[in-house]
Amino acid sequence: MFTNYSFSVKDRFLRYVQVDTQSDPQSTTCPSTEKQKDLSRILVQELQAMGITDAQLDDNGYVYATIPSNTTKQVPVICFCSHVDTAPDCTGKDVKPIVHTNYDGGDIVLPDDPTQVIRPAEHPYLLKKKGEDLITASGTTLLGADDKAGVAVIMDMAHYFMTNPHVKHGTIKILFTPDEEIGRGVDKADLKKLGAEFAYTLDAGERGAYEDETFSADGVTITFHGISAHPGYAKDKLVNAMKVAGAFLESLPTDSLSPETTEKRQGFVHPVRINGIAEKVTLEFIIRDFITAKLAEYETLLKEKLAATLQRFPGAKADFEVREQYRNMKEVLDKYPQVSAYAKEAIKRAGVPLIEMSARGGTDGSRLSFMGLPCPNIFTGEMAFHGKHEYVSVQDMQKSVESIVHLSCIWEEKGQ
Numbered sequence: 001m002f003t004n005y006s007f008s009v010k011d012r013f014l015r016y017v018q019v020d021t022q023s024d025p026q027s028t029t030c031p032s033t034e035k036q037k038d039l040s041r042i043l044v045q046e047l048q049a050m051g052i053t054d055a056q057l058d059d060n061g062y063v064y065a066t067i068p069s070n071t072t073k074q075v076p077v078i079c080f081c082s083h084v085d086t087a088p089d090c091t092g093k094d095v096k097p098i099v100h101t102n103y104d105g106g107d108i109v110l111p112d113d114p115t116q117v118i119r120p121a122e123h124p125y126l127l128k129k130k131g132e133d134l135i136t137a138s139g140t141t142l143l144g145a146d147d148k149a150g151v152a153v154i155m156d157m158a159h160y161f162m163t164n165p166h167v168k169h170g171t172i173k174i175l176f177t178p179d180e181e182i183g184r185g186v187d188k189a190d191l192k193k194l195g196a197e198f199a200y201t202l203d204a205g206e207r208g209a210y211e212d213e214t215f216s217a218d219g220v221t222i223t224f225h226g227i228s229a230h231p232g233y234a235k236d237k238l239v240n241a242m243k244v245a246g247a248f249l250e251s252l253p254t255d256s257l258s259p260e261t262t263e264k265r266q267g268f269v270h271p272v273r274i275n276g277i278a279e280k281v282t283l284e285f286i287i288r289d290f291i292t293a294k295l296a297e298y299e300t301l302l303k304e305k306l307a308a309t310l311q312r313f314p315g316a317k318a319d320f321e322v323r324e325q326y327r328n329m330k331e332v333l334d335k336y337p338q339v340s341a342y343a344k345e346a347i348k349r350a351g352v353p354l355i356e357m358s359a360r361g362g363t364d365g366s367r368l369s370f371m372g373l374p375c376p377n378i379f380t381g382e383m384a385f386h387g388k389h390e391y392v393s394v395q396d397m398q399k400s401v402e403s404i405v406h407l408s409c410i411w412e413e414k415g416q
Contacts, residue, residue, distance in 0.1 A: 001167065002402055008159050009397045013135065013152035014097050016042075017144040022092040023085035023182045030188050031061035031085070031178035039084045039151075043176055046155060050162040052174075060188040061178035067161050068171060073415030075170025079196035080157065080404055081364055081375065082150030082203060083180030086142060087386040096138040099394075105130035110139030110388065118389045125206055125383055126391075133394040145392040146385035150202030151176060153380050153400045160405055169408040170415060175199070177364055183219075183325055185364040191373055198339050199375040200404065201365040206355065207396045208347055209379040212333045212340050213358040214366045215267070216292040217325040220285040220299060222248070222306060225317040228279040239315040241281040245274065248283070248309040257298070265290050265358065269298050290328055290358060326362045329376065332369040339374050342414070346407035347378070352399050355379075378403060 019039040024032040031037065040057045047055035047065045055065035061084075069075065086092040100108060105127065108118040116139040120126040126134075137143040154174055161169060173196045177185040180203075204211050226241030249271060255261055262268045267289025274283050287298050299322055310316050333339060347354050365375030381396025 001405065005160060005164070007156060007398045007401060009152045009156040009401055010133075010394045012155050013145075013148060013392070013397065014099070016148040016151055017095045017097050020093045020095070021085050021144070022088060023179045025088055025182040030184070032182060032184070033085075036061050036085050036178045040176060040178075043084075043151070043155065047158060047174070050159055052158065052162065058190070062189055063174070063176035064190075064193060065158070065174040066171060067158055067169070067174070069169065070165060071168045071170060071412050071415065073170070073412060075412050075415035076197040077171045077173060077195055078408065078411055079173035079175055079194060079199035079373070080154045081175040081177065081199055081201045081368070082154055083147045083177045083185050083364060084151060085178050085181050086144045086148075087146065087181040089386040090142040090388060091140070092142055092144055095141045095144055097143065098136050098138055100134040100136065103129055103132055103134045108134070108136060108391075110136060113139035113388070116388050118384070118391060123384055123389065129393050132396075134391050135394065136391045137388060139388060142385070142387060143390035143392070145380070145382035145390055147180065147203045147380070147382065149380035149382045149392050149397055149400075153202050153397055153404065156401045157404050157408075160401065161408070167405070167409065169412045172408055180364050183362075186367045186371065189368070191371060196373060198336065199365065199368055199373050200343065200407070201363045201375055201377045202380050202400065202404070203363050203382075204357070204359070204377045204379040205381070205383055207379055207381060207393070207399055208352040208355040209357050210340070210343055210347060210354060211357050211359040211377040213290060213330040214326070214328055214362045215288040215290060215360060216295055216328045217362055218287040218295045218299065219323045219325050220287055220302060221321045221323070222283045222285070222302070223319040224248070224276070224281040224283065225319075226279050226281075227315050238278070239313055240278045241276060241316065242278055244309060244313045244316045245276070245281040245283050247312060248306060251305045251309055267291075267294055267298065269302065286325070288360075292327055292331070326366040327370055329366045329369040332374050333376055336374045338414070340376060342410045343376060343378060343407055346410055347403045349406040350399050350402040352403065
């Protein structure tokens with residue numbers, strides 16, 4: 001199928017990462033940053049140039065497009081989805097991608113900041129990439145492979161089908177979302193307009209990875225209320241909310257239940273933001289576990305620690321708020337076994353060993369699944385995301401393209 005096909009995924013990726021699309025968790029708009037639309041407009045133009053006439057960008061920053069069916073069979077409508085935004089954790093402005101052709105297996109020194117070195121000792125997946133072509137940033141920014149690798153893969157898949165009309169497939173929908181990195185990726189997605197029955201995100205890591213399970217997630221906000229007083233006359237009056245919040249944080253476990261002390265299927269409680277003054281402090285947490293019921297256990301632990309802390313500071317008060325963020329997609333996907341079965345077969349047809357994984361995080365697919373669109377996650381090759389050591393293999397991206405082309409064909413083969 002791909003013998004004479006010239007992949008476009010590398011060139012697309014190199015273009016896309018140079019567009020700053022960082023999202024902003026403090027913004028209340030949708031998208032959270034208008035600059036995300038800069039890339040989305042480019043994608044619409046490129047899709048239309050391929051002949052996909054209905055490609056469009058809406059006011060909220062979502063790109064919708066359709067590759068029309070070319071088969072007489074009745075085939076469920078499937079969708080491929082990736083997000084255009086990059087994480088707020090590290091700047092995505094002025095990204096300078098560097099291609100390391102025929103990677104030699106050694107340390108990679110990033111030229112714009114030689115103290116930034118990507119070492120196989122710290123990134124063991126690099127040991128599998130010797131002889132491949134790697135792309136990194138230059139040392140002062142993230143790369144943006146999360147998830148512009150997924151965007152580029154989907155765009156190359158679209159290009160493949162539009163230039164190979166003899167390859168049979170059903171109707172394929174494309175969805176590019178904003179603000180996934182700040183947990184709002186599908187807040188305003190119009191699933192009726194999308195019109196898909198099943199979907200796949202392209203947002204997983206190493207070659208062959210297939211994820212049908214994610215964390216379940218809640219957000220917790222604790223607001224500490226102290227008592228303000230003039231510091232010169234504060235004896236027996238002042239209750240400093242910052243000290244109360246600090247004591248509460250100090251009471252949390254240091255050897256467990258945190259991202260830095262957990263792995264595999266272990267959950268965690270993670271403070272992500274603190275803001276305030278002596279009178280009032282707001283502390284935000286993310287709570288994660290593969291077993292949804294455990295979230296309530298972790299939240300009870302926080303309440304118990306909070307109550308004990310308040311007893312130490314007479315006069316202090318606190319509000320405790322829990323917000324559901326997303327749930328483990330496996331709870332939905334187990335009801336539709338063909339969605340996973342076809343994806344696994346497609347990865348194997350691409351000549352890639354299948355790696356079944358559970359994502360220690362969430363994707364747009366986590367929420368889409370519970371919105372009525374079952375949506376697991378497929379590899380793109382993106383690695384070490386959200387930081388300056390991010391990298392991706394060109395060959396991994398190409399295998400991702402092959403996998404979702406095969407996946408589309410499998411859905412057609414199974415049609416009636």
